[in-house]
Amino acid sequence: MSDGIPTHQPPKPLPYGRQWVDEDDIAAVVEVLKGDWITQGPAVTAFEDAVKAATGAKQAVAVSSGTAALHLAYLAAGLGPGDEIITTPITFAATANAARLCGAEVKFVDINPDTLCLDPNALKRAINKQTKIIAPVDFAGLPCAMNEINAIAKQHGLTVVADAAHSLGATYCGKPVGTLADMTCMSFHPVKSITTGEGGLVTTDNVAFAERMRLLRSHGIRPGKDGYTQGTAAMDNEGGAKNKSSDAAAGWYGEQIDLGLNYRITDLQCALGNSQLKKLGMFVTRRQQIAGRYRDAFRDHPLIDLQHLPESSSSAWHLFVIKLHLEKMRKTRRAVYDELRSQGLGVQVHYIPVHLHPYYRERYQHRRGDLPHAESYYDRCLSLPLFPAMTEDDGDRVIKTVLSVLRD
Ligand SMILES: Cc1ncc(COP(=O)(O)O)c(C=O)c1O
Numbered sequence: 001m002s003d004g005i006p007t008h009q010p011p012k013p014l015p016y017g018r019q020w021v022d023e024d025d026i027a028a029v030v031e032v033l034k035g036d037w038i039t040q041g042p043a044v045t046a047f048e049d050a051v052k053a054a055t056g057a058k059q060a061v062a063v064s065s066g067t068a069a070l071h072l073a074y075l076a077a078g079l080g081p082g083d084e085i086i087t088t089p090i091t092f093a094a095t096a097n098a099a100r101l102c103g104a105e106v107k108f109v110d111i112n113p114d115t116l117c118l119d120p121n122a123l124k125r126a127i128n129k130q131t132k133i134i135a136p137v138d139f140a141g142l143p144c145a146m147n148e149i150n151a152i153a154k155q156h157g158l159t160v161v162a163d164a165a166h167s168l169g170a171t172y173c174g175k176p177v178g179t180l181a182d183m184t185c186m187s188f189h190p191v192k193s194i195t196t197g198e199g200g201l202v203t204t205d206n207v208a209f210a211e212r213m214r215l216l217r218s219h220g221i222r223p224g225k226d227g228y229t230q231g232t233a234a235m236d237n238e239g240g241a242k243n244k245s246s247d248a249a250a251g252w253y254g255e256q257i258d259l260g261l262n263y264r265i266t267d268l269q270c271a272l273g274n275s276q277l278k279k280l281g282m283f284v285t286r287r288q289q290i291a292g293r294y295r296d297a298f299r300d301h302p303l304i305d306l307q308h309l310p311e312s313s314s315s316a317w318h319l320f321v322i323k324l325h326l327e328k329m330r331k332t333r334r335a336v337y338d339e340l341r342s343q344g345l346g347v348q349v350h351y352i353p354v355h356l357h358p359y360y361r362e363r364y365q366h367r368r369g370d371l372p373h374a375e376s377y378y379d380r381c382l383s384l385p386l387f388p389a390m391t392e393d394d395g396d397r398v399i400k401t402v403l404s405v406l407r408d
Pocket of ligand 1: 166
């Protein structure tokens with residue numbers, strides 16, 4: 001209002017994604033703040049247990065981010081200099097970067113142009129003596145062709161580390177994400193299926209992998225009685241065998257037995273995660289409903305292509321991506337992006353293909369044309385707003401605005 005005259009308020013911009021945090025979440029965090037532990041206390045284990053129950057995985061290791069989850073999973077699989085991972089370029093850079101941080105190399109292979117996930121045939125062709133890990137990415141929330149990928153991995157003795165940053169809550173052949181690979185890495189960044197602010201987690205059925213990740217997330221130090229190895233320097237200096245038993249029993253005793261990091265997640269974050277996890281089903285259902293309306297509205301549009309959803313999968317709908325038929329249009333993708341943004345839709349582009357970032361271009365002499373499906377997808381993609389707290393009106397507004405911008 002100005003001078004008592006109502007002024008037209010433009011509708012609030014809709015981001016492409018955002019968190020849903022309610023009073024229960026806030027109460028759960030406040031409860032931890034009032035307690036004795038604010039980091040690495042009981043809420044961490046409770047969150048890990050809740051993720052195990054939700055996914056059916058036998059082990060869960062919660063960490064400070066999805067990037068940390070990938071890094072620890074790769075380290076647990078023994079990735080190091082001289083090794084290579086194979087992944088897709090249609091992902092966030094972290095999938096590849098975490099391998100480089102292990103000293104390993106990254107081979108990018110093309111996507112299936114319909115599902116937008118790693119193409120198992122391209123994967124088969126790329127495997128070589130250096131390959132140690134396959135890192136499929138459940139792009140936009142859609143699980144990859146895991147039966148094919150796991151069979152290829154088995155044939156070549158490789159470890160599958162699934163990047164499921166987008167897909168917590170999705171299923172493949174009736175099985176939940178979290179149980180479909182040797183290790184599954186999740187992210188709890190605010191736009192993801194559930195949030196802990198920053199945070200991540202690895203699920204696995206492999207106890208040795210889980211133990212190594214637990215060790216490395218906290219400096220490679222084994223606490224308390226488990227830290228007691230052989231006669232170590234610390235004990236020898238203090239009198240050797242005489243002190244062994246008393247030192248090992250002491251509360252302060254924890255030995256560093258490997259080189260680790262501080263990738264710990266806090267009790268505060270895990271309390272939030274635990275509370276969020278109770279709403280995962282509702283979050284994914286809301287995402288599915290909104291995505292269903294978008295698909296109905298855009299399915300037959302002559303200028304729009306949609307991600308193909310195989311019958312065997314249900315998507316967690318992290319992103320709703322459209323592919324524009326630019327060859328039939330007068331407008332560029334940039335113009336469509338700018339117009340939608342100016343009309344309050346926070347559309348995005350996911351992702352610049354990772355092999356075309358300057359760092360990877362220089363390292364592997366990549367250039368345009370190397371991975372044609374990924375590049376063609378990138379040239380014409382847009383992600384539309386999609387998050388559980390969107391209203392029916394928000395959804396209508398997205399559909400109407402997209403149709404009108406493509407009509408002009
Ligand atoms: C596919 C993918 N992998 C990994 C990550 C890294 O997760 P985080 O941001 O929690 O480190 C992200 C996050 O954006 C992602 O989208």
